[in-house]
Amino acid sequence: MTIKKEELLLRVNLLFMVILAIDTSCDETSAAVVAGRRVLANVIYSQILLHHQWGGVVPSIAKKAHEEKIDYVINEVLDRFKRNNKGKAKIDAVAVTQGPGLAVALEVGIKKAKELAKKYSLRLISVNHLEGHLYSPFVQNRQGNPNRAFSFPYLSLIVSGGHTELVIFQDHLKYKVIGSTLDDAAGEALDKAGKLLGLGYPAGPVIEKLAIKVKNKDYYHFPRPMINSEDLNFSFSGLKTAFYYFLKKMPEEQRIKNISFLASSFQEAVFETLVKKTAKAIETTGIKKITLVGGVAANLYLKKKFRELARKYQGEVLFPSFKYLSGDNAAMIGVAASFKAKNNFFVENLDSLDRIPRMKL
Numbered sequence: 001m002t003i004k005k006e007e008l009l010l011r012v013n014l015l016f017m018v019i020l021a022i023d024t025s026c027d028e029t030s031a032a033v034v035a036g037r038r039v040l041a042n043v044i045y046s047q048i049l050l051h052h053q054w055g056g057v058v059p060s061i062a063k064k065a066h067e068e069k070i071d072y073v074i075n076e077v078l079d080r081f082k083r084n085n086k087g088k089a090k091i092d093a094v095a096v097t098q099g100p101g102l103a104v105a106l107e108v109g110i111k112k113a114k115e116l117a118k119k120y121s122l123r124l125i126s127v128n129h130l131e132g133h134l135y136s137p138f139v140q141n142r143q144g145n146p147n148r149a150f151s152f153p154y155l156s157l158i159v160s161g162g163h164t165e166l167v168i169f170q171d172h173l174k175y176k177v178i179g180s181t182l183d184d185a186a187g188e189a190l191d192k193a194g195k196l197l198g199l200g201y202p203a204g205p206v207i208e209k210l211a212i213k214v215k216n217k218d219y220y221h222f223p224r225p226m227i228n229s230e231d232l233n234f235s236f237s238g239l240k241t242a243f244y245y246f247l248k249k250m251p252e253e254q255r256i257k258n259i260s261f262l263a264s265s266f267q268e269a270v271f272e273t274l275v276k277k278t279a280k281a282i283e284t285t286g287i288k289k290i291t292l293v294g295g296v297a298a299n300l301y302l303k304k305k306f307r308e309l310a311r312k313y314q315g316e317v318l319f320p321s322f323k324y325l326s327g328d329n330a331a332m333i334g335v336a337a338s339f340k341a342k343n344n345f346f347v348e349n350l351d352s353l354d355r356i357p358r359m360k361l
């Protein structure tokens, strides 16, 4: 008897716990259904338009939007899962981001996850948001693609709006942070520079486009704080201040005329720092398998630089398996949760689970 492809997929799904994952750590309300590394359904409601004019995420607006959208996002993802799964929609566990993130935003997801776990007697898994980003290159679609095997250890660089961290991803659920930003995160620096240029929030993708117009030229050569320091830490606030005073001295019409060169030069200062510190980390640890994850990893120019870096050291680099996995999403949270479930890491006492806004890896 031949088994139809859809039937086979269904059987694979039955091998794993089917997890409903929720992420409300910042400005995306997201829910996903995963089985092992496979994403069976994923929904992301982005609040970008609500924060755009303010040049950054406004906590009170984020909280309200999460509260308004969470039920819709969860119902929608369950509907899609059911449609994709021949009408069967049994969920075995709930997973939720516990931190790091915006306290008032995290709270919304945690409250909902507890509510669902209690109502339907489901096990609950708490996940560190950064853990989710680290698993993002290994997340698969419904068909099980890409079929990447794990080959630990990895040297991972997390670059997002809230984080810039160099991590040794030693094994499943085992991480060692070897470098962090001392002040602003890489994405935050891009967003702040973009705000000074009047580009709105988030500025990273706009800066990327402006820089492409001038072939990513480093015209102004802004400072790269700590680029040659002995450690693996980052600092971007000095660059931001230098950029601020540079713009202040520049007449308005010059600023408008040269906006692409300004954006490109700022981006280059950030990216060169990321590449140099990662090179230093490769030399210190001897690990040549790199992963680049987080919102800034959506940048094609940065990806190119990391491919070159990997080639230079005869290593390899992995990026989030699909573009939607670089930004915030519940799919990566669900996949990290699958590995926690496999190791029996469940929340023991539902009532005691609380958000940890500054949660470490």
Ligand code: KG4
Pocket (backbone or CB within 6 Å): 026, 159, 160, 161, 162, 163, 186, 187, 188, 190, 191, 202, 203, 204, 205, 208, 294, 295, 296, 297, 298, 299, 300, 326, 327, 328
């Ligand atoms: O991972 P993410 O969605 O949220 C956090 O956990 O912070 O990252 C958002 C950050 C923002 O700073 C945004 O400007 C940046 O990622 N970003 C980009 C690009 N797309 C998003 N930065 C550079 N180039 C991009 N294409």
Ligand code: ZN
Pocket (backbone or CB within 6 Å): 129, 133, 160, 294, 295, 327, 328
């Ligand atoms: Zn994130």
